[in-house]
Amino acid sequence: MCPGGIIAPASTSPGELVVNGWSPSKRNNPFANSGMVVQVDIADAAKYLGTENVKDPLLMMHFQQAIEQQAYAAGGGKFVAPAQRMVDFSTKKLSTTLPKNSYLPGLKSAALETVLPAFIHDALAGGFKVFGKRMKGYFTNEANVVATESRTSSPVRIPRHADTLAHPQVNNLFPCAEGAGYAGGIVSAAMDGEAVSHAICLKF
Ligand SMILES: Cc1cc2nc3c(=O)[nH]c(=O)nc-3n(C[C@H](O)[C@H](O)[C@H](O)COP(=O)(O)OP(=O)(O)OC[C@H]3O[C@@H](n4cnc5c(N)ncnc54)[C@H](O)[C@@H]3O)c2cc1C
Known part of the structure; x- marks a missing residue:
């Protein structure tokens, strides 16, 4: 609203x-x-x-x-x-x-x-x-x-490993937030960004 x-x-x-x-x-x-x-x-x-x-x-x-x-x-x-x-x-x-x-x-x-x-x-x-x-x-x-607000969430989800949050095939790719299909809106995108940045820190 x-x-x-x-x-x-x-x-x-x-x-x-x-x-x-x-x-x-x-x-x-x-x-x-x-x-x-x-x-x-x-x-x-x-x-x-x-x-x-x-x-x-x-x-x-x-x-x-x-x-x-x-x-x-x-x-x-x-x-x-x-x-x-x-x-x-x-x-x-x-x-x-x-x-x-x-x-x-x-x-x-x-x-x-x-x-x-x-x-x-x-x-x-x-x-x-x-x-x-x-x-x-x-x-x-x-x-x-x-009509019409058709982009509330991504129609496609890029795969990622549930624990490492890394793509299962593309090395060092971390699909993140809305475009990758893991968020819809400001807050969930920010939270997913935080989770992915932690996952990147753990890896490197
Ligand atoms: C008009 C409008 C109103 C909205 N109102 C609300 C609202 O009230 N509440 C709400 O929760 N959500 C709202 N949203 C949705 C919200 O903006 C998104 O859900 C959120 O921004 C998604 O965050 P994100 O980080 O996933 O993607 P984005 O914020 O889109 O960030 C992606 C970034 O990647 C960059 N990028 C893209 N391609 C490349 C590339 N090849 N190389 C480098 N960088 C690249 C882009 O420039 C962008 O900065 C609104 C969206 C719009 C358009």
């Missing part, structure tokens, strides 16, 4: 749309944002991609890429992000207008149930309703659902 925050473009390739949220230290932006995470199993991703090759080490990366490409296309290009009002999202109704927002490339109204896989859409829609029951005012059409 980023109070007084901004949703920013975070894509790494042309034709793929990724967003991420952050707040300046003064938290003085009129908007707030939060990333909503849905668990994705290998079986879900394989089914969505229409493959039976669940052993493909890059399967989850292909899944991530497919969603990012669909989000880019639904926004119509130039990193405009597809979005829907929250209640409309949960009831699969196209929003005729969108509330003001902090995302500078702009938002375009879209039927996000056609952008996201059904199991992700349904999990989010159900979650929003439950949050709304527990927190007054949460489930509101004054909020935008923006």
Whole structure:
């Protein structure tokens, strides 16, 4: 959750749309944002991609890429992000207008149930309703659902030995933190960095 925050473009390739949220230290932006995470199993991703090759080490990366490409296309290009009002999202109704927002490339109204896989859409829609029951005012059409924050954790994990934290085949390589698949977010990445630096000290 980023109070007084901004949703920013975070894509790494042309034709793929990724967003991420952050707040300046003064938290003085009129908007707030939060990333909503849905668990994705290998079986879900394989089914969505229409493959039976669940052993493909890059399967989850292909899944991530497919969603990012669909989000880019639904926004119509130039990193405009597809979005829907929250209640409309949960009831699969196209929003005729969108509330003001902090995302500078702009938002375009879209039927996000056609952008996201059904199991992700349904999990989010159900979650929003439950949050709304527990927190007054949460489930509101004054909020935008923006697609998509698809980089909460790495889709690939580089192997490493559980005790030495070294790669099993590449000598003196210590896969570490988020990109290597051992963290998701600032604190877990920092903690893994600390563990790996200890492991390096022990070795040398
Ligand atoms: C906009 C935004 C908002 C975020 N908000 C939050 C938040 O609120 N809370 C939270 O927990 N997480 C947040 N995150 C995620 C968080 O930033 C990451 O989880 C964390 O930074 C991962 O740390 P890391 O050390 O694994 O990787 P990084 O911080 O990405 O560090 C990797 C480093 O490797 C360097 N590098 C890459 N390639 C090479 C190379 N070939 N040679 C040498 N150096 C190289 C890079 O320049 C970089 O400095 C946010 C991310 C973004 C983009």
